[in-house]
Amino acid sequence: MIEWPTWAFRAAEIVSWFVVACGLVQVLLYIIQLLFAALALHRRPAWSSTSALWDRFADIAPSIAVVAPAYNEELTIIESVEALLALHYPDFEVIVVNDGSKDTTLQVLIDHYGMVPVARYHDHALAHQPIRGLYAAPERPRLFLVDKENGGKADAMNAGINVARTPLVCVIDADTLLEPDALMRAVRPFIEDPARTIAVGGTIRIANGCRVEGGRVLEARLPRNFLALVQVVEYLRAFLMARLGLSEMQTLMIISGAFGLFRRNSAIEVGGFSADTVGEDMELVVKLHRRMRDLKRPYRIVYIPEPVSWTEAPETLSILGNQRSRWQRGSLETYRTHKDMFLNPRYGRIGFLGFGQVWIVDVIGPIVEVAGYILVPPLWMLGLVSFDYLLAFVAVIFTFGVFISVATLILEEVQLRRLPRARDLAILTLVAVLENFGYRQLNNFWRLRGWWQFLRKDTGWGPMVRKGFQRD
Amino acid sequence: MLRLIWDVSLLLASSALAVMMILVLLRVGSTRRRDRLQAARRHMAPLLLETAAPPGDGFDDIPDSVVTQLTLDLIQLVRGAERMQFVQKAASLGVPERLRRQAHSWSRRRRMVAVQGLALFDDATSRDALIERLGDRDDDIRLAAALALARSETRPGLDELIARLALRDERSSLLTISLFRHYANHAPDEVQALVLDSDLPLSVRLAAIEALAVTGDYRLVPAIVALGLRAPGDSEELPRYLHALGRIGHPAAREAVLAGLASNSMPARVAAAGAAGRIALAESADQLVDLLGAPEWWVRFRAAEALLLLGEAGVARLREIAAQGADPAREAAATMLAERGIAP
Numbered sequence: 001m002i003e004w005p006t007w008a009f010r011a012a013e014i015v016s017w018f019v020v021a022c023g024l025v026q027v028l029l030y031i032i033q034l035l036f037a038a039l040a041l042h043r044r045p046a047w048s049s050t051s052a053l054w055d056r057f058a059d060i061a062p063s064i065a066v067v068a069p070a071y072n073e074e075l076t077i078i079e080s081v082e083a084l085l086a087l088h089y090p091d092f093e094v095i096v097v098n099d100g101s102k103d104t105t106l107q108v109l110i111d112h113y114g115m116v117p118v119a120r121y122h123d124h125a126l127a128h129q130p131i132r133g134l135y136a137a138p139e140r141p142r143l144f145l146v147d148k149e150n151g152g153k154a155d156a157m158n159a160g161i162n163v164a165r166t167p168l169v170c171v172i173d174a175d176t177l178l179e180p181d182a183l184m185r186a187v188r189p190f191i192e193d194p195a196r197t198i199a200v201g202g203t204i205r206i207a208n209g210c211r212v213e214g215g216r217v218l219e220a221r222l223p224r225n226f227l228a229l230v231q232v233v234e235y236l237r238a239f240l241m242a243r244l245g246l247s248e249m250q251t252l253m254i255i256s257g258a259f260g261l262f263r264r265n266s267a268i269e270v271g272g273f274s275a276d277t278v279g280e281d282m283e284l285v286v287k288l289h290r291r292m293r294d295l296k297r298p299y300r301i302v303y304i305p306e307p308v309s310w311t312e313a314p315e316t317l318s319i320l321g322n323q324r325s326r327w328q329r330g331s332l333e334t335y336r337t338h339k340d341m342f343l344n345p346r347y348g349r350i351g352f353l354g355f356g357q358v359w360i361v362d363v364i365g366p367i368v369e370v371a372g373y374i375l376v377p378p379l380w381m382l383g384l385v386s387f388d389y390l391l392a393f394v395a396v397i398f399t400f401g402v403f404i405s406v407a408t409l410i411l412e413e414v415q416l417r418r419l420p421r422a423r424d425l426a427i428l429t430l431v432a433v434l435e436n437f438g439y440r441q442l443n444n445f446w447r448l449r450g451w452w453q454f455l456r457k458d459t460g461w462g463p464m465v466r467k468g469f470q471r472d
Numbered sequence: 473m474l475r476l477i478w479d480v481s482l483l484l485a486s487s488a489l490a491v492m493m494i495l496v497l498l499r500v501g502s503t504r505r506r507d508r509l510q511a512a513r514r515h516m517a518p519l520l521l522e523t524a525a526p527p528g529d530g531f532d533d534i535p536d537s538v539v540t541q542l543t544l545d546l547i548q549l550v551r552g553a554e555r556m557q558f559v560q561k562a563a564s565l566g567v568p569e570r571l572r573r574q575a576h577s578w579s580r581r582r583r584m585v586a587v588q589g590l591a592l593f594d595d596a597t598s599r600d601a602l603i604e605r606l607g608d609r610d611d612d613i614r615l616a617a618a619l620a621l622a623r624s625e626t627r628p629g630l631d632e633l634i635a636r637l638a639l640r641d642e643r644s645s646l647l648t649i650s651l652f653r654h655y656a657n658h659a660p661d662e663v664q665a666l667v668l669d670s671d672l673p674l675s676v677r678l679a680a681i682e683a684l685a686v687t688g689d690y691r692l693v694p695a696i697v698a699l700g701l702r703a704p705g706d707s708e709e710l711p712r713y714l715h716a717l718g719r720i721g722h723p724a725a726r727e728a729v730l731a732g733l734a735s736n737s738m739p740a741r742v743a744a745a746g747a748a749g750r751i752a753l754a755e756s757a758d759q760l761v762d763l764l765g766a767p768e769w770w771v772r773f774r775a776a777e778a779l780l781l782l783g784e785a786g787v788a789r790l791r792e793i794a795a796q797g798a799d800p801a802r803e804a805a806a807t808m809l810a811e812r813g814i815a816p
Binding site: 027045051052059060118119120121122125165190194195391394399403414421433 | 474475477478480481482484485488489491492493495496497499500503548588612616619645646647649650653708769770773776803804807808810811
């Protein structure tokens with residue numbers, strides 16, 4: 001039996017307490033988000049059918065440009081564009097931005113739609129790689145094509161925003177599948193509070209395993225791949241709990257680049273998407289907060305759960321790991337760029353609550369949790385801390401983790417009921433428990449890797465190989 | 473303390489799991505019920521579709537909720553005489569009575585469905601039920617009832633509606649404009665009275681102006697011109713006045729539009745340029761040419777558009793700038809001409 005000096009016990013207790021306290025603060029933040037999310041869901045508007053929305057909004061809905069960046073999408077671009085052109089919205093145009101694809105994406109579009117080169121007077125407010133040509137389809141007046149040199153997704157979206165002539169722009173990923181009424185639902189805050197609303201985010205769901213046809217999800221099903229299943233729970237937690245809760249508190253810090261609706265002028269005022277970060281979607285939202293608070297203008301950045309888009313989730317550890325490391329890097333880059341807002345009274349609740357959450361969850365979260373795995377059990381085994389410390393650590397990581405995930409599922413079932421079968425609910429409940437044992441630790445390892453890449457100033461996106469939606 | 477953390481976490485996690493198990497079981501039951509209702513719906517739909525006459529007694533064993541929802545769905549699918557037939561069928565099946573009862577449900581969603589359904593029946597009792605819903609505790613349901621009533625022949629007075637909808641705050645919604653538009657089509661005087669009522673919040677008056685502008689009612693032009701000339705240059709309302717004047721398109725707006733073109737506010741200049749084009753205000757050409765060199769793209773774009781709307785005189789000015797002007801005016805002129813297929 002080793003005789004430890006008193007200071008060793010003290011130090012071990014301090015370290016263990018710090019790990020547990022950080023975990024507790026995170027749990028407390030999540031519980032607050034859950035409560036606000038429940039409140040938001042309870043207060044959301046009562047009308048829900050698409051026909052009721054159309055009836056109410058059709059003659060007043062502002063026009064929208066849907067900006068869809070495309071890079072090497074020759075196999076799927078026609079299906080994606082067809083689905084976009086079939087959206088149910090009274091006044092919209094689809095701006096496909098070919099971001100210097102190396103394959104035949106451009107030619108496929110030109111040939112399929114009989115597109116012809118046109119002149120179009122457009123803005124140059126946002127910086128991006130040069131535009132090589134603009135094309136319109138005489139028989140599909142809603143469709144517009146921008147061909148530009150390669151510059152990445154943010155660069156392509158900036159080009160699309162420049163070319164758009166509508167008050168609102170909807171940015172999506174090329175592989176995002178929008179529900180037909182997604183625009184109609186997402187536009188609601190712009191109709192209800194047109195003077196203050198500057199950005200709206202919608203829900204992204206996992207399409208793996210779903211029946212997809214013609215760019216539409218015809219039947220929602222759970223994926224069979226375990227990693228994709230875990231991501232279903234993660235996305236539910238991220239959107240239904242975190243974003244909805246933060247939105248209700250008016251501290252939403254991110255609108256996903258896969259589906260977001262922005263007031264064009266506001267996006268231009270802050271310089272659009274930043275091309276020098278992999279977290280360009282979060283960075284844009286933070287820039288909007290900063291700008292509006294600097295100018296002391298009243299504004300709203302909102303998440304609403306009803307407009308749904310679908311995306312394909314990675315099904316292999318290597319691709320998922322790359323994605324999570326990149327997301328972590330994006331958060332850290334945004335935090336570094338805007339760290340003067342953190343706890344700055346000038347930025348009010350964004351500085352304290354918004355950035356407080358980013359600091360606790362994204363900045364120190366993975367480090368402290370991994371430190372906990374490495375330190376707390378050995379400290380207990382060495383007899384430096386009591387069993388109670390180990391129990392408290394297990395509580396903040398595992399049992400509270402199970403509670404948060406299952407509580408989100410309860411919220412989903414009670415308020416939205418989007419999972420088609422009772423079996424799906426049972427499976428996701430099981431996954432919500434299992435993800436805390438193994439997957440959570442792996443995710444933290446990926447996030448630490450993101451931290452490392454951030455410190456090394458890595459700038460790449462890493463590979464994102466898509467398997468493709470299951471089509472009939 | 474440490475032990476308490478563990479105990480609380482265990483309690484919360486096990487409670488959540490227990491609740492979830494109950495929800496899964498409830499879902500099994502509700503799925504079975506849903507399947508039964510869908511089967512009933514499949515059985516009922518062809519019966520409703522195949523006969524033009526009101527249905528007989530064949531629906532006794534079909535749940536009321538299915539009858540109500542299916543008939544409402546069918547009514548919304550069609551127009552004209554066919555719609556009237558479905559409305560009659562629904563009435564003979566007692567749908568309006570059920571909706572009136574449902575309008576008192578504790579559930580907001582059920583009340584909203586009831587209000588949207590009642591809007592399809594143009595009878596006195598349904599209208600009374602909608603008027604009653606103007607006092608609903610939920611904003612959206614009040615607004616839905618108001619929109620439904622605004623479309624009917626016997627709509628309540630606009631004053632009463634504003635009071636019951638609590639529209640007297642400063643927040644404005646496009647839905648307010650939508651509501652006023654219905655009135656502007658049938659009772660423009662009531663909407664005009666709102667514009668001239670200085671006791672009302674500016675947001676309500678602006679909504680009334682925009683609603684009237686859509687109808688093209690030019691009687692209000694002098695009043696809007698006066699409001700526009702009085703509005704501060706950087707105010708939120710000035711562009712909306714100018715936009716409304718553009719929608720109406722009456723030359724009496726000249727003075728306000730010319731003043732708007734010289735405004736320091738970008739949104740005001742954009743709206744003024746749009747109005748100048750719609751009114752075809754020839755004397756604005758010099759100012760529009762100046763605006764082609766504005767730092768803001770929207771101003772340049774609307775100025776170029778307005779010059780095109782001025783006809784040959786405006787096109788000539790654009791050609792002149794495209795040939796001899798400096799950027800960004802030259803680019804605006806040349807590209808807009810090319811975009812419209814007009815030779816430079």
